[in-house]
Amino acid sequence: MSIDFHNKKNQITYTTRNADKSWAEALNNLLPFEMISEALDAGCGGGIYSKALSDMGVGFVTGIDFSGAILEGAKDNCKEYKNIIFKHGNALETGLESNSYSLLLERALIHHIEDLKACLREGYRVLKNEGICIIQDRTPEDCLLEGNDSHIRGYFTELFPRLSEMETNRRHSSKYVIDSLQEVGFKSIEEVKLWETRKVYGSKDQLLQDLSERTGRSILHELEDEELKLLINYVDKSLSIDTNIVEKDRWTIWKAVK
Numbered sequence: 001m002s003i004d005f006h007n008k009k010n011q012i013t014y015t016t017r018n019a020d021k022s023w024a025e026a027l028n029n030l031l032p033f034e035m036i037s038e039a040l041d042a043g044c045g046g047g048i049y050s051k052a053l054s055d056m057g058v059g060f061v062t063g064i065d066f067s068g069a070i071l072e073g074a075k076d077n078c079k080e081y082k083n084i085i086f087k088h089g090n091a092l093e094t095g096l097e098s099n100s101y102s103l104l105l106e107r108a109l110i111h112h113i114e115d116l117k118a119c120l121r122e123g124y125r126v127l128k129n130e131g132i133c134i135i136q137d138r139t140p141e142d143c144l145l146e147g148n149d150s151h152i153r154g155y156f157t158e159l160f161p162r163l164s165e166m167e168t169n170r171r172h173s174s175k176y177v178i179d180s181l182q183e184v185g186f187k188s189i190e191e192v193k194l195w196e197t198r199k200v201y202g203s204k205d206q207l208l209q210d211l212s213e214r215t216g217r218s219i220l221h222e223l224e225d226e227e228l229k230l231l232i233n234y235v236d237k238s239l240s241i242d243t244n245i246v247e248k249d250r251w252t253i254w255k256a257v258k
Helices: 019-028 048-055 068-077 116-127 152-161 161-170 176-183 206-212 218-222 224-237
Strands: 038-042 061-067 086-087 101-107 127-137 187-203 241-258
Touching: 019 127, 019 187, 019 241, 038 048, 048 061, 048 068, 048 086, 048 101, 048 152, 061 068, 068 086, 086 152, 086 241, 101 116, 116 176, 116 206, 152 161, 152 218, 176 241, 187 206, 206 224, 206 241, 218 241
Parallel strands: 038 061, 038 101, 061 086, 101 127
Antiparallel strands: 127 241, 187 241
């Protein structure tokens, strides 16, 4: 029962948290924000990272997503930000003007894209010369890390190996991402690893409640309700701490320049 991104009941699924400072610090180390006046957040979801880009000094942010329902949630999430607009669009065919953006962000997008090179060609087209592309996603290796008190996601695939198979099958290897960026025409390609803080929970009960609601976790929609209960019980027994749980996810970030 994969998540239906177009269902209005999932409208606020990706609006319930803020980008963590660990993410902002990583981006600050990669980007000259003083030189970025306009950014495109492709696959923007609920607008969490559109807001973060604005907070970090980007003057104008455009978010696009293929789900009208999710975009409604994003618009409400960012209603206080007059410099952020949202458009219904596809990362393979944005409909946006060429050479328009100094930054392109594609966070947690490319594992949904089968034709990665077509997606990158479109990103290359809309970027200005010397514009920067930031791709953030998990590699198959990122998905196979064991669970622990901070890497909660690792417990999902430990308990349900089919989730591990699903995850690794839909993720692109780092080599393929880099080779595809080069083939499209990008230069100065860099790769960094990031342990991004996803959320801080005051208690284990708060974490388990978050899991029970599948909040912002499309992978948990692959589980039946009874399986989800088993997972919650497994996480409950596996964690060695009951308070101040700092949940982190491991990501790979690729930076490339047009």
